[in-house]
Amino acid sequence: MENRVYYGEYSLKHWLELMLKKNIVLPEYQRYFVWDENRVKTLIETFKRNQFVPPITIGAYTIGGVVQNLIIDGQQRLTSLLLACLKIFPDKAKYAKLIDSFANENDDIVENEDVGYDNVLEWRFSTLTEKGSTIEDIRQNIKEGNYKQLEMELTEEFLKTHYLGFCYLVPDTTTNNSQKKFYSSVFRNINIQGEPLQPVESR
Numbered sequence: 671m672e673n674r675v676y677y678g679e680y681s682l683k684h685w686l687e688l689m690l691k692k693n694i695v696l697p698e699y700q701r702y703f704v705w706d707e708n709r710v711k712t713l714i715e716t717f718k719r720n721q722f723v724p725p726i727t728i729g730a731y732t733i734g735g736v737v738q739n740l741i742i743d744g745q746q747r748l749t750s751l752l753l754a755c756l757k758i759f760p761d762k763a764k765y766a767k768l769i770d771s772f773a774n775e776n777d778d779i780v781e782n783e784d785v786g787y788d789n790v791l792e793w794r795f796s797t798l799t800e801k802g803s804t805i806e807d808i809r810q811n812i813k814e815g816n817y818k819q820l821e822m823e824l825t826e827e828f829l830k831t832h833y834l835g836f837c838y839l840v841p842d843t844t845t846n847n848s849q850k851k852f853y854s855s856v857f858r859n860i861n862i863q864g865e866p867l868q869p870v871e872s873r
Contacts, residue, residue, distance in 0.1 A: 726741065729839040764816075
């Protein structure tokens with residue numbers, strides 16, 4: 671059997687559902703979310719103008735006989751879509767000040783779990799999808815002061831009628847080491863002309 675690649679597109683609504691239902695997951699080695707608010711807004715405007723947005727790369731990864739769909743490339747775009755639908759953005763400045771205020775007299779930082787806030791300095795969209803499987807559930811479980819509001823409105827009709835492409839990779843192996851080698855190669859090739867990767871990100 672050879673490596674296979676499938677191409678297609680999903681509506682933004684479907685991409686949102688894939689994230690919320692955890693049918694696509696982010697590998698641990700992927701970098702944290704690094705886009706700023708302006709890039710999120712620019713992405714949504716690009717969709718609204720029906721301009722080109724690079725497709726998402728998803729890879730099938732078999733662990734213990736179970737296939738997981740890993741986000742190989744596209745974390746920033748997908749996370750931005752989720753944030754835009756929630757109308758929130760991680761507030762790094764406020765979080766940093768908050769943690770400072772919880773430091774004890776020995777200047778030891780209190781763990782974010784103890785104060786009940788999400789660590790938005792080391793943040794992925796799974797931080798939100800752990801709070802619920804719907805937009806409404808997530809909104810209800812967000813601690814006030816952890817996120818700032820995004821001034822945008824995405825309608826149900828917009829999500830249903832705008833699309834984002836994908837390529838879906840299926841390697842010809844299910845052994846752990848062979849799959850890791852395959853996806854490390856894919857990830858390096860995708861990012862060869864992008865922003866420099868940290869050593870841990872390109873392994």
